[in-house]
Amino acid sequence: MLLNIIPFVHLSLQEVIQAGDVVIDATAGNGHDTAFLARQVGTNGRVFAFDLQHEALANTHQLLCRQQLDTQVSLIHASHAEVAQYVSAGVRAAIFNCGYLPGADKKFTTTAASTLAALQSVLAIMLAGGRIGVVLYPGHEAGRIETKAVLDWAAQLSQQQVAVLRYGFINRVHQAPFALILEKLLWS
Numbered sequence: 001m002l003l004n005i006i007p008f009v010h011l012s013l014q015e016v017i018q019a020g021d022v023v024i025d026a027t028a029g030n031g032h033d034t035a036f037l038a039r040q041v042g043t044n045g046r047v048f049a050f051d052l053q054h055e056a057l058a059n060t061h062q063l064l065c066r067q068q069l070d071t072q073v074s075l076i077h078a079s080h081a082e083v084a085q086y087v088s089a090g091v092r093a094a095i096f097n098c099g100y101l102p103g104a105d106k107k108f109t110t111t112a113a114s115t116l117a118a119l120q121s122v123l124a125i126m127l128a129g130g131r132i133g134v135v136l137y138p139g140h141e142a143g144r145i146e147t148k149a150v151l152d153w154a155a156q157l158s159q160q161q162v163a164v165l166r167y168g169f170i171n172r173v174h175q176a177p178f179a180l181i182l183e184k185l186l187w188s
């Protein structure tokens, strides 16, 4: 059976992450992606997980503690647009699971401006061979604008520097979410 969007993104990142790596979760939310990354990097690695909402970071902390993954994670209450203030180099992988937290305040949705600023910053501090997984949700208004902005930006990246893959189901109703995988190429 074909992999759904999030499992595909996880698998794509798992292929490049090694124990001890530095990785980023740009949108911690309820912590599922943070926990996945924490398992991959192990206790010698580090996950920097960002969210604007206290509630999201609290949920993430709880999940990490339950799974004994909290020691390798730094939870950061800030916009991912400020990532360069917290991480300076050597990033192997990052995940941007965009949009808003289901059931929470929709005003805390990711935006074209913050997502693009963060993607550019993360790409700049990423190791060659590293990957970024971006999950986009064009089914709501802010998501539609963000999706177009991210697609326009990604499409103009130099193919010598970054490989960009789009993964999604084209016969699903209601503007289904899809993923981009960006791989920073070895010679860039």
Ligand SMILES: C[S@@+](CC[C@H](N)C(=O)[O-])C[C@H]1O[C@@H](n2cnc3c(N)ncnc32)[C@H](O)[C@@H]1O
Pocket (backbone or CB within 6 Å): 026, 027, 028, 029, 030, 031, 032, 033, 034, 050, 051, 052, 053, 056, 078, 079, 080, 081, 097, 098, 099, 100, 101, 102, 108, 109, 110, 111, 114, 115
């Ligand atoms: C779809 S949820 C993330 C799901 C999450 N990765 C998980 O595994 O449960 C999107 C999250 O992005 C957060 N968010 C929105 N704008 C943000 C920003 N500029 N910086 C960091 N987090 C942001 C929201 O607060 C929300 O928790």
